[in-house]
Amino acid sequence: MTPLELTVRAIRPLDSGAVADARARQESLVKPPGALGVVEDIGVRLAGLAGRCPPPIPEPAGLAVFAGDHGVHRQAVSSWPQEITAAMVATFLSGGAVVNALTRQAGARLRVVDVGVDADLDPAPGLVSRKVRRGTRDLSTEPAMSRAEAVQAIEVGIETASDLVAEGCRCLVTGDMGIANTTPSAAMIAAFTGASVEDVTGRGAGIDDATWAHKVDVVRRAMDLHRPDRGDPLGVLAAVGGLEHAATVGFLLGAAAARVPVVLDGVVAGAAALAAVALAPDARDAFLAGHLSTEPGAGLALSALGLRPILDLDLRLGEGSGGVLALPVIGAAARVLREVAALADVQTPSAAPSRPRSRPRRVLVLGGARSGKSTTAERLVKDPLSAPVTYLATGPQPTPDDPEWEERVRLHRARRPAHWTTVETRDLVAHLDADGPEPLLIDCLSTWLTSVMDAHGLWDQKPDAEEAVAAEVDALVASWRTTTRSVVAVSNEVGSGVVPATWSGRVFRDQLGVLNSRLASDSDEVWLTTAGIAQRLR
Structure with missing residues (x-):
């Protein structure tokens, strides 16, 4: 099939369930029904297009x-x-x-x-x-x-x-x-x-x-x-x-x-x-x-x-x-659905005190090697000293033949509170998709992507390796967008780095740069850590 035929075949109508959810949420917000007029209609369309309510913030925009x-x-x-x-x-x-x-x-x-x-x-x-x-x-x-x-x-x-x-x-x-x-x-x-x-x-x-x-x-x-x-x-x-x-x-x-x-x-x-x-x-x-x-x-x-x-x-x-x-x-149409409180969450003088509903928070922390990005991520996890956290370690197991990596893993483990649960896994999608009250800390996406590339033979240029890696990246991005859990993820920032001198280095840089960009566009907060100093970009 031609690119035109494939594109036409991929087009589908709005998700009816997300449309219904968006309309119901518009009715439940702290405003008279229909008070925002066409802005409400735009929000409903954005939800139907994304297939979920609330929809992602439509930023950044790209003009051609x-x-x-x-x-x-x-x-x-x-x-x-x-x-x-x-x-x-x-x-x-x-x-x-x-x-x-x-x-x-x-x-x-x-x-x-x-x-x-x-x-x-x-x-x-x-x-x-x-x-x-x-x-x-x-x-x-x-x-x-x-x-x-x-x-x-x-x-x-x-x-x-x-x-x-x-x-x-x-x-x-x-x-x-x-x-x-x-x-x-x-x-x-x-x-x-x-x-x-x-x-x-x-x-x-x-x-x-x-x-x-x-x-x-x-x-x-x-x-x-x-x-x-x-x-x-x-x-x-x-x-x-x-x-x-x-x-x-x-x-x-x-x-x-x-x-x-x-x-x-x-x-x-x-x-x-x-x-x-x-x-x-x-x-x-x-x-x-x-x-x-x-x-x-x-x-x-x-x-x-x-x-x-x-x-x-x-x-x-x-x-x-x-x-x-x-x-x-x-953008305002999406933010109304995401950020405006529902009537049921507002405490009136005659109502009994109620605990506000919390919504999941997605945070991406970027930084170079030894920049302090992992420490920043640990500080950003909700209530890290008193509440449970699931720590997803994506790197390889330490071995005596790599003492530098063994020491790095030891330091990371020693820094985590005892009540945190550490899971050594590459299956990030399963954890993002699973319901659970405790937030996730992913450290880090760079080593996850390396392991995905290695598992599918991208370094060896095996047939269909690029497509297999792309499928795993797409699945991760989709789960990041729809997760119901708060999550803080760490990744290396490659946009300002030098171009690696090898083919594999350039491939890794390009793949990670695109992954960071896609996740950042659907994040509530993006931080950049340089020399131990964390700056909030978004």
Whole structure:
């Protein structure tokens, strides 16, 4: 099966049980039912997507700006020269665009993807080169792309979503850059909604009445030429779409398959979302409309999708700006379900005193070798001097032929209170999934990952070893997200270290870095210990 077919097959509707739990919890919180309006609906959708209530905090966010040029530009449908596309890509990469400022404020990650810029872009940090072709063809005279090119661009978007999720992003945001891209957006929206060309065609980055009338005529000619059939979404995309539209389709499908919320920004995203839902109807459950663009087609697209925009601020910039601006509201929707007290937990003057309910706490402690990270973790475990703790030791057994490791294990054992239970195990998932009142302390994830790699023969490059290791990592991350127990885990921080000189060292560094990132995104607290000094990062 192709990546597109596999992605579509992986998409499922919202988890009905989690949706019901979220709705019931909204009713139980210390507020009038429905008082938070659409924010409550967003929280319910996040829970249904994650398959649990409360849902994880959708942070950090990852914004992908797909850039491409358009052959229809030669029809003079825009007042801006086509060279602006490449110039804006350079501005994104230098950090000087509007969306750079907004992503910095939101703590979001930015990925710029060249899927079809009509220029040779120099390699640069933050730029992903996935050029399918140098711009589309003129949709008013011939198909903008071949079907194969449309599928290739879709798979660029799928890959981009998958990469961001693997890096720990828990919410994705669409972005686009392409002079004249509102023209194919209008054609796509007309094709999928049946709306008139006049109703879907806007003024883009700012055109006068005469240019707008000409633009309407160009879109009408394209529709008459291709007669796009909404029952053939790939055909519509290839005939009248853009490369960034196709990549955004894949990005939306990739997010839905990974069950991560994805925020739509503007008319390009709206057009792409119509195509994505035509390919996989359940994908819509992952979509959140960041804002209502002033482009008329944007409102028609959202209406057809049944999505209510979070913001309505007369925005028309693109770049992902409106989607990023909506992130605080989306994060708040999750935090309400996670952090607001229930009425049953609130003590009123006439009520008998009651013990507040505690909720599990997930803490990740990072640090280098001999940094004091294990000592920090032991201090962070709840009531370490009086309450029982299950200490999960993941390292190998000490042996006389390794005196340094034997001494390290001896010191760790001597430091633990006598009433703690030590379990030497590699099966962390079983303990995270098991119910129990006592918190867990995992020390440490670095040695756990080493043992997993060794068990599956990754060092020997055995067939399927990487897939087997990835499956164990995925299972650990899933259990970390859903555990009902408080847990403090220790891991080595590899992001600022030197690159190991060996193949195995580099593989271990990369695998551990991704694992740390994924766990950190679903942690309530993240600490970094350096030279015995612990700093709270989150």
